[in-house]
Amino acid sequence: MKVLHTGRGTAGSWQCRGVQMGHAIPRASQRDIAQADAVVLVKRPYPGFLEAVRGAGKLWVWDVVDAYPQPACTSWCRADAIRWFRAELKRLRPHGVIFPNRQMAIDCNTVVPSTVIYHHHRIGMAINPVREEVSTVGYEGSPVYLGGWLKHLLSACEARGWSLTVNQGVHADFDICVAFRDAPFNGYAQRHWKSNVKLANCHGSGTPFIGPAECGYTETATGLEEWVDQPAALSAALDRLADYGVRQRISGAFQNKAITVEKCREQLQQFLASL
Structure with missing residues (x-):
């Protein structure tokens, strides 16, 4: 099956959910779409997408990863988030939906x-x-998302003689990787509907992880992640990961749990074939 991934082509999720998944054209035209057997819209539609995909008469599914408006969604409760999804589903009318985690699928409960x-x-x-x-x-x-977490991380690292790097190097350069989002960017949708991408990269590289117990993370966890939702718990997590043997064990378990692009492509093909 020839699958075309399209979308606005600007978000970070476009690379992972679009380009790396196969044939991808940002803002695909009706002519582009007509050459595919099925279309995956990543995140949000661009102007003219609905007209193009309907004009081409193609099967299409919506990959809803990070599609909700951010940071506006931070103030939403669960009911608000579900209301947004249902309104978008009614407007877009895709043939299928791809959710980034199980909790979002449960919350939205789409027919x-x-x-x-x-x-x-x-x-x-x-x-x-x-x-x-x-x-x-x-x-x-984005360092903006760290907010108040930045000072806690800097303080904890300084106390141990360690350094904190932000967007420098690759995961293999880090002894420990952290992922935090401060309150202005951390509402119901972010905690329950965000993808597992930061943990996925730690699994793929075998890098120990400290972060919040978000659904996307806990659903794909090995059991060796360090969950920290409050700054008071940060020091204990860092101390546990200071142990060389602990980090060796974590690295092996993470690599065994890693989700590959091949597995995701296979899941996508199976889903499209079922429609």
């Missing part, structure tokens, strides 16, 4: 055919060598 496809790890990641001594804690993502 439209749906599936859950978790994020795969970045292709070609170097494996973490797991150094005997910790020296570097790494964060990958």
Whole structure:
């Protein structure tokens, strides 16, 4: 089956859920769409998408990863989030929906055919060598989202003689990887509907992880992740991961649990074939 991935082509999720999944054209035209057997819209529609896909008469599914408006959604409760999804589903009328995690699928409970496809790890990641001594804690993502977490991380690293790096190097350079989102960016939708992408990259590289117990993370966890939802719990998590043997064990378990792009492509093909 020839599958075309399309979308606005600007978000970070476009690379993972679009380009790396197969044939991808941002803002595909009706002519582009007509050459495919099925279309996957990643995140949000661009102007003219609905007219193009309907004009081509093609089967299409909506990959709803990160599609809700951010940070506006931070103030939403669960009911608000579900109301937004149902309004969008009614407006878009896809033949199927791809959810980024099971909790979002449960919350939305759509009658439209749906599936859950978790994020795969970045292709070609170097494996973490797991150094005997910790020296570097790494964060990958917008530093704005860290908010107050930044000072807690800097303080904890300084107390141990470690350094905190933000968007420098790759996961294999980090002894520990962290993922946090401060209150202004951390509402119901983010905690329950966000993908597992940051943890997926730690699994793929075998890099120990500290982060919040968000649904996308807990659903794909090995049991060796360090869940930290409050700054008071950060020091204990860092101390546990200072142990070389602990980090070695984590690295092996993470690599065994890693979600590959091949697995995600296979899941997608199976879902499309079922429609």
